[in-house]
Amino acid sequence: MKSLHKYGWIAWTSARSNMAYLGEVVARTLFLVLILYIFLQLWRVTYSETQAQQLGGFTLPQMLWYLCVTESLAISAPRIAQDVDQDVRTGALTVQLVRPISYPMYRLWSSMGERGVRFGFNFAVSAVLALFFVGTIPMSIGGCLLFLLVLPIAFILDFLVMFLIGLGAFWLEDTSGLVLIYSRLLWLLGGLMIPLELFPESWQGILHNLPFALVIYAPARLFVHPSISDTLALLMRQGVALLMLTLCVQWVYGLAIQRIHSNGG
């Protein structure tokens, strides 16, 4: 209980610290508004050209709301890998290691606080935009609660992959290439711009089971098409990914921590 209180406070402090980056938050949000507006126009043309009421099971309003969630998720991603990379390279990691806390947990909760603020702000603005252009879609409190259940797990999965990449700094000269590859894979294969239903059928089986979909596509789809059975299936897949990635982080972190050299000072 004390641990939860401790790490909860780290998330809270991180959230408040991120309020200070108001300029960056506003810039990201303006970018989000622009992106959403462009996608709205593209999908409008697509729907009108195909004369379809639904594409992949999404109506136009549902598609825009889906994009609101996916874009907010992608844009709210904290610079976890870069921060861990810097901690390793500059030796700032030592400041965290001389405290009675776990470094991975410190980074996790700190990123949760940061992402919570950013996602909340981004989603609020994109929701206003969606309401203005396409109105509401059928939603319920239960559906929102299901979404809120899977959302933090999506954040944690994303964190674990980014943290693993950051730990690469113990072995690699530069991890920015890996960050770039991961973020592009997440965007392309995670359903950022197009729901997975619109990919070729032969791809769908694979894409649904990749961790990228569990971070972006699945929570966004659940927001638009809430269902208890889908939520349970998603939680199951997220749980398996969470377990595997946690074990992987634990193993790599164990190896990495033995590689700490004396980086001066």
Next chain:
Amino acid sequence: MVAIYIDHLYKSFTFSRGWGKHRKQTNVVAVDRISLNIPCGQAIAFIGPNGAGKSTTIKMLTGILHPTAGKAMVLGYVPWKDRQSLARRIGVVFGQRSQLWYHLPPRDTLELLARIYDLEPKVFRQRRDSLVERFGLNEFWSTPVRKLSLGQRMRAEVAASLLHEPQILFLDEPTIGLDVLAQQKLRNLICEWNQQEGTTVFLTSHDTGDIERVAQRVVVINHGQIMLDAPVSELRSRYLNEKILSVKFHTPIYEFPTLQGVRQLEVMDFGLKLEINTRLIPIEQVISQILQIGSVADVAIEDPPLDAVIAHIYNQPASEGLSL
């Protein structure tokens, strides 16, 4: 009671280069079988040139690094085995790395640290108020860290590291980059804390002012080995056999005789500055020579600056240990 016990502590790093058949391994010894005992309440300066093994030693003593061989106990804990338990009883300040949240006031970092160290709210409030008063944090208590001067930030850093009442305070170059006044203020605060609260202070610094003002004992490490372990008060007077003699005359002087063990540092019309090696020539003999060449208005005998003493020690080869 012993705060820190080190027995033949040894750490080497192995670096690999190349691939396949061309792969080569290099072994670098960072700390070479050092032994040291630090009693509770003592303030010790642990100094050495860059790459001497200071950081590696501190990292082993705080549990961050595992030694290759040897033993160490800090407050009864084996640091690398009980890192988290030990962390509750030690405080660490890195002069070049901040533990304060950059966009938040120091107040918020202390609030967070209270949770990290599981302090009871009442205890936290008492300690916080005491630190705010003693470290003069009131003037910038609610100002974001990014807006603080370096001196203010370092005061807040040290105060933050003392919140959980650590028994040992590790200070790694705490005054680096500070102006003279800020340095003095911080040194006085650390010194007061050591003397009044009995906190053991383990200080590393390249600034001799820190060593003279804060530490009672100095340990010099170089090439991974302890070169010198001595009280700070005796370092200058006993280690170097050199004295600086400054003389002022009533009338101009024209020449000072060449003497073995005497080096003329400065010669002016009405003054003279000499470096005397007291092993080669007694200081009285030099003074009597001076009295013969002119009417003396003033004489001052000084020890050489601590910087010179330390530089001299750093220049010793690895095998030559020094003792007082």
